[in-house]
Amino acid sequence: xxxxxxxxxxxxxxxxxxxxxxxxxxxxxxxxxxxxxxxxxxxxxxxxxxxxxxxxxxxxxxxxxxxxxxxxxxxxxxxxxxxxxxxxxxxxxxxxxxxxxxxxxxxxxxxxxxxxxxxxxxxxxxxxxxxxxxxxxxxxxxxxxxxxxxxxxxxxxxxxxxxxxxxxxxxxxxxxxxxxxxxxxxxxxxxxxxxxxxxxxxxxxxxxxxxxxxxxxxxxxxxxxxxxxxxxxxxxxxxxxxxxxxxxxxxxxxxxxxxxxxxxxxxxxxxxxxxxxxxxxxxxxxxxxxxxxxxxxxxxxxxxxxxxxxxxxxxxxxxxxxxxxxxxxxxxxxxxxxxxxxxxxxxxxxxxxxxxxxxxxxxxxxxxxxxxxxxxxxxxxxxxxxxxxxxxxxxxxxxxxxxxxxxxxxxxxxxxxxxxxxxxxxxxxxxxxxxxxxxxxxxxxxxxxxxxxxxxxxxxxxxxxxxxxxxxxxxxxxxxxxxxxxxxxxxxxxxxxxxxxxxxxxxxxxxxxxxxxxxxxxxxxxxxxxxxxxxxxxxx
Numbered sequence: 001x002x003x004x005x006x007x008x009x010x011x012x013x014x015x016x017x018x019x020x021x022x023x024x025x026x027x028x029x030x031x032x033x034x035x036x037x038x039x040x041x042x043x044x045x046x047x048x049x050x051x052x053x054x055x056x057x058x059x060x061x062x063x064x065x066x067x068x069x070x071x072x073x074x075x076x077x078x079x080x081x082x083x084x085x086x087x088x089x090x091x092x093x094x095x096x097x098x099x100x101x102x103x104x105x106x107x108x109x110x111x112x113x114x115x116x117x118x119x120x121x122x123x124x125x126x127x128x129x130x131x132x133x134x135x136x137x138x139x140x141x142x143x144x145x146x147x148x149x150x151x152x153x154x155x156x157x158x159x160x161x162x163x164x165x166x167x168x169x170x171x172x173x174x175x176x177x178x179x180x181x182x183x184x185x186x187x188x189x190x191x192x193x194x195x196x197x198x199x200x201x202x203x204x205x206x207x208x209x210x211x212x213x214x215x216x217x218x219x220x221x222x223x224x225x226x227x228x229x230x231x232x233x234x235x236x237x238x239x240x241x242x243x244x245x246x247x248x249x250x251x252x253x254x255x256x257x258x259x260x261x262x263x264x265x266x267x268x269x270x271x272x273x274x275x276x277x278x279x280x281x282x283x284x285x286x287x288x289x290x291x292x293x294x295x296x297x298x299x300x301x302x303x304x305x306x307x308x309x310x311x312x313x314x315x316x317x318x319x320x321x322x323x324x325x326x327x328x329x330x331x332x333x334x335x336x337x338x339x340x341x342x343x344x345x346x347x348x349x350x351x352x353x354x355x356x357x358x359x360x361x362x363x364x365x366x367x368x369x370x371x372x373x374x375x376x377x378x379x380x381x382x383x384x385x386x387x388x389x390x391x392x393x394x395x396x397x398x399x400x401x402x403x404x405x406x407x408x409x410x411x412x413x414x415x416x417x418x419x420x421x422x423x424x425x426x427x428x429x430x431x432x433x434x435x436x437x438x439x440x441x442x443x444x445x446x447x448x449x450x451x452x453x454x455x456x457x458x459x460x461x462x463x464x465x466x467x468x469x470x471x472x473x474x475x476x477x478x479x480x481x482x483x484x485x486x487x488x489x490x491x492x493x494x495x496x497x498x499x500x501x502x503x504x505x506x507x508x509x510x511x512x513x514x515x516x517x518x519x520x521x522x523x524x525x526x527x528x529x530x531x532x533x534x535x536x537x538x539x540x
Contacts (some may be wrong), residue, residue, distance in 0.1 A: 002168040002528055003023040004312075004404075005241040008123070013160070016278055018514050021143060021357065023102070025148045029452055030059070030264065032154055032319050032460070035530045035532040035534060036194065036530045036531075036532065037503075037530070038501050038502055038503050038530055039277060039280075039491075039500070039502040039503070039504070039530050039531055040531075041128070041129060041131050041172050041498075042129045042131035042132075042531075042532025043133075043280050043281060043529040043532070044131055044280075044281045044528065044531055044532060044533050045134050045135055045281075045351075046133060046135040046215055046270075046280070046281055046282070046283060046288075047135075047281065047475040047526065047533075048282065048283060048288065048510070048526075048527060049189035049281065049282070049483075049508040049509060049524040049526045050202070050483070050510045050524075051512060051522045051524070052138065052396065053093075053095050053138045053139065053140050054093070054518065055093060055095060055177075055179060056092045056093055056142070056179045056182070056184075056185035056394050057151065058092055058180045058181070058182040058185050059085070059086055059179070059180040059182070060086065060176045060177050060179050060180070060371075061083035061085050061086040061177070061239045062083075062174045062175050062177045062178075063081070063082070063083055063174065063175065063177075063178070064173065064175050065078070065080060065096075065113070065115075065154055065156075065174040065175060066113065066154060066156045066172065066174040066217035067158060067172075067173050067174075068171075068172055068173045068343065069088070069163045069170065069172075070109075070111075070157070070158040070159070070160045070167050070170040070171075070172070070358050071160055072141075072159075072160060072168070073157065073159040074157075075152065075155050075156060075157040076154070076155070076156045077153065077532050078153075078157055078159065078168040078459075079151065079152070079153060079154060079417065080148075080149070080151060080152045080153075080154050081151050082148060082149060082150065082178075083178055086179065086180040087146055087178075087181060087187075087521035088149070089148070089180055090147035090181050090183065090187040091145065091148075091178050091180060091181060091187060092143065092180060092181045092185040092186065092187055092188070093140065093142050093178075093185075093288065094140070094142045094143075094144070094145070094176055094177070094178050094179070095138060095141070095150060095179075095386075096113075096120065096121060096138065096139045096141045096174065096175070096178070096382075096447060097137070097138050097139075097174070097175050097176075097177065098113075098121065098123065098130040098136060098137040098138075098172055098173075098174045098175055099134070099135075099136045099172065099173045099174075099378070100125065100134065100135050100136070100137075100170060100172040100173075101129065101132060101133065101134040101135075101166040101171045101172075101173065102125065102126075102128040102132065102133060102169065102170050102171065103128050103129070103131060103132025103133070103166050103167075103168060104128060104130060104132075104166075104167035104169075105128070105130070105165065105166055105167040105168060105497070106125075106127060106128055106160070106162075106167070106168025106170070107127065107161075107166065107271060108124055108125050108126065108269045108270040108271045108279075109124065109125045109158050109159055109160050109170060110122075110124050110125050110158070110213065110218065110220050110269075110277075110455075111123045111124065111125065111156070111157060111159075112156070112157060112216070112329070113154070113155070113156040113157030113174060113327075113431065114150035114154070114155050114156075114196070115144070115148070115152040115153070115154055115435070116147055116148050116153060117195070117530040118144060118145055118147045118149075118152075118194050118195075118331055118502060119196070119216050120139075120141050120147075121137075121141075121328040122140060122216040122218065122289075122290035122292075122374075122446035123137055123158075123288055123289060123290060123455035124130040124175050124267075124269050124283075124287050124288065124290070124331070125158060125170055125270070126233050126270050126279065126280070126282065126283065126288075127166045127270050127276045127279070128269060128327070129280070130135075130497075132167045137288045137289055137290070139289055141176070141190075142188060142190060143194075143333065144190075144194055145187075145190040145191075145192050145506055146190070146193050146194045147193060147194045148176070148178075153437075155230045155448075156172075156174065158170050158172065158180040164495075166318050167218075169333045175296045178290070178481075179473055181444060182281060188492045190468075191212075191333035191334055191335055192205075192330055192334060192335050192336040193332075193333075193336065194206060194333055194334075195256075195331065195332040195334065196329075196330070196331055196332075197213075197312055197329075197330035197331065197332060198313060199307035200313075200521040201311050201312075202309065202310065202311060202312055202332070203307065203308065203309045203310070203499070204301075204304045204305070204325070204332070204334060204341045205305075205309075205334060205418075206305045206306070206307050206341065206343070207336045207337055207338075207340045207341055207342060207343045208301045208305055208334045208335070208336055208337075208343060209298075209301065209335055209336065209337040209343050209386055209388050209393070209400045210212070210298050210301070210302065210334070210335035210430075210474050211296075211297045211298050211300065211301045211304070211332065211333070211334055211335075212294060212295065212296055212297065212298075212332070212333040212334075212425070213252055213295045213296075213297055213312070213330055213331070213333070214292035214294050214295075214330065214331050215250060215252070215292055215293045215295070215314050215328050215329070216290055216292045216327070216328070216330075216331065217250045217263075217264050217265075217292075217293050217314075217316070217326065217327070217336050218267065218290055218326070218327050219248075219264070219267075219325055219537045220325065220326070220327050220339050221327055223323075223324070223325045224240035224241075224242070224325065225319065225323070225324075225325025225326055226325070227240070227272070228242070228246055228248050228264075228318075228325075229246050229248075229266045229405070229418065229420055229443065230246065230407065230416075230418060231246045231365055232245060232246070232359070232361065232370075232372045232407060233361055233372065235361065236361040236370065237370065237371060237411070238370070238409060238413070239413060240317070242319075242323075243320045243321075243381070244318050244320075244359060245318075245357070245358075245374050245401075246318075246359070246372075246374055246405060246407070246420075247317075247318045247357035247358075247359070247374055247375075247376035247403050248263075248264050248316055248317065248318040248319065248380060249261055249262070249263065249264070249318060249355070249357075249376070249401060250264050250270070250293050250314065250315070250316055250317075250328070250387070251262075251313075251315050251316075251317055252295050252297070252312065252313070252314055252330075253311075253313050253315070254297065254300045254303065254304070254310060254311070254312055255303070255310055255311050256433060257298055257350065258350075258352055258380060259297055259299075259382065260295035260296075260297060260397075260399065261378050261380050261401055262293045262295065262399070262401065262421070262424055263401040263402075263403065263422040263424040263439070263441070264293065264316070265285075265286055265291070265293075265441055265463070266420070266422065266443055266461075267284065267285075267287060267290065268284040268303045268443075268459075268461060269286065269287055270283050270286075270287060272284070273445055273447055274447050274455060274457060275455065275457035275459045275491070275504075277467070277477025277489040277491055277502045277504040278457060278464050278487040278489045278506060279487075279502075280504075280531050280534045281509075281526075281528045281531055281533065282420050282485065282487075282506050282507075282508040282526055284380070284461050285349075285461055285462075285463040285483045285485060285487050286463065288526065289472045291333075296300075296395070296397050296421060296428045296482045297332075297399060297467075298384070298386075298395040299348075299349075299382040299395050300344075300347060300349055300382070300384065300395070301343070301345065301384070301386055302344060302345030302346050302347060302384055302385075302386055302453055303347055305342060305343055305344065305345075308331060309448070311478070312316065312330075312332070314328040314330050316328065317357070317378075318357055319323070319529060324370070332529070333454045337388050337389050339389035340388065340389050341368070341399060342374050342387055343386050343387065344387050345387055346384060346385060347365045347382070347383075347384040348383050348384050348385060348394075349381060349383035349384075350381075350382050350383075351380070351382075351392070352378075352379070352380050352381075353377070353379040354394075355376075355377070355378040356375070356376055356377045356378070357369070357374075357375075357376040357377070357403075358374065358375055359373070359374040359514065360371055360373045360374075361416070364410070366410065369409060369410050369415065370405070370408065370410070370411075371406065371407070371408050372405075372407040373405075373406055374403060374404070374406075375402075375406045376401070376402065376403040376435045377401070377405065378400065378462075379396070379398075379399070379400040379401075379408060380397075380398070380399055380400075381395070381396070381398045381399075382397050383395065383396040390532070392475060393430065393431045394430075394431070395429065395430045395431075396427075396428070396429045397426070397427070397429075398426070398536050399424070399425065399426040399427075399428045400423075400424075400425050401423065401424050401425075401483070401502040401521065402423045403420070403421070403422050403497050404420070404421050405418060405420035405421070406420075407420075414448065414450075415447075415449075416446065416447050416448075417445065417447075417471055418443060418444070418445060418446075419443070419444045419445045420442070420444075421440065421441070421442050422440070422441040423438070423439065423440050424437075424438075424439040424440075424441075425431070425437070425438050425439070426438075427437075432452060432471055432472050433469065433470070433471050434469070434470045434471075435467065435468070435470075435502070436466075436467065436468045436469075436470075436475060437465060437466070438465065438466045438467075439464070439465045440462065440464045440465075441462065441463055442460070442461065442462035442464075442465075443459075443460075443461055444459070444460045444461075445457065445458060445459030445460065446458055446459075449493065452492065453492055453493045453494050453495070454491070454492055454493075455489070455490065455491060455492070455493040456490040457488070457489050458487070458490070459482070459486070459487050459488075460485065460486040460487075461484070461485040461486075462482075462483070462484050463481065463482075463483040463484075464481060464483070464484075464530055465477075465479075465481040466478075466480050466481075467479045467480075467514070469470075477514065477515055478513075478514055478517060479513060479514025479515060479516050479517070480511070480512070480513045481511070481512050481516075481529065482509075482510075482511040482512075483508075483509075483510045484509050484510075485506070485507070486506065486507050486510070487504065487505070487506040487507070488504065488506075489502065489503070489505075489506075490502065490503055490504070490506035491503075502530075503530055504528070504529075504530060504531070504533030505528065505529050506527065506528045507526070507527045507528075508525070508526045508527075509523075509526075509533075510522070510523075511523045513525050519540065521540035522540050523538065523539035523540045524536075524537065524538050524539075525537045
């Protein structure tokens, strides 16, 4: 991907481009030797603090999905055939694993993998050392059982450029490991159908009784939308502007009617914030496993069950008209009522607040900084019912999103800072069960270019979520995610790699409590200094 050059910073803001990302484990305990005084030509392989994907202790079968070396924008294409020794389709779990290696000099790159048009992985790559790195990503893909049960065409692409300067060839192998169902490890409830949204209209099965959409939304493509959270309103003297400023919202509509809203996750890729030294070992949250935004569209199932084609569209509100830069591949996950050929019902409620997205630019006075204050709010409630073979089931979905950010910078952008918080609150009541998800994403950072072209970036990122499930008004499950990253890195800009004299300290802490955590509790911290792991601590 192309780099965005911030005027005056001279360094480039390089961005490439539920399961949780899991990179390769640390190579044993942190070494006792003191870390080097500055970065050398090699450093610890990338790893995250996230938990490994849970695997049942049952018979397993492994299938290779892709083996490819990416030098350009030619996709890998192959054929997938499901295994036969671990059950026909009633697997207890299916785990995807990507193993990659690259050496030399290369940007971070965005990649995707699909089976039969169904996107199953969206990822980005780390930036390599001259001596080379390896990394891995794991993801639970059991929910794609419908797709995995049949032979499928495979397509994978990690768009790359290799030339005399950027020498890193990205070498990857992707496998699927299937775990047979057995005592204590039953097959989980998964969608009966998974349909990729690859055409303007789609016809769904007429007996659909539950419908979810998942959107792998990423700002990408080499332009300003890779770092949309830093854009300023038109007229402000900044290198990247957008008419309405940085407020973005990922929306789903059904036949032109708004059906779902969400705040996009502000992913920071492994060249982000002008400083790749922040990310050489510990990437930011979700950078290796881009988690899809999920929407419950069950209130619209009755409309879609009429056997006719319907238009389901995904748009990014706040994106300037006619401007590209967002990728939104979408899958529909459907559950069917096997006892009914047609499930009928109605959409009974649709209430939407007036969406807001306001940015106010305050010009810099003498010796002061420019400032853009942005706020955005939107709320949507939809409800409907379906007459299933088990009786009438009502579904109500309420979701609200909010952004508050302050962006400050100096003339020439030699100092550039952002403090932003996104909230995305959702409540879904389906029959007697209510699930509430409160998500909060935070970004607080500053990049400065000082004397001697020393570029320093100090940054903290947060990915938090609280989930509560109630049944009949009683709490039956509670989980909490708190994924935090902090980093401080400095190097000399505008010089050859071996003259940068780079230093960096980073810390990643991933905490997870509840049913999704191994044993109900997971807490791991990984600290680094100059690319050396100094702390790898587990508290649970």
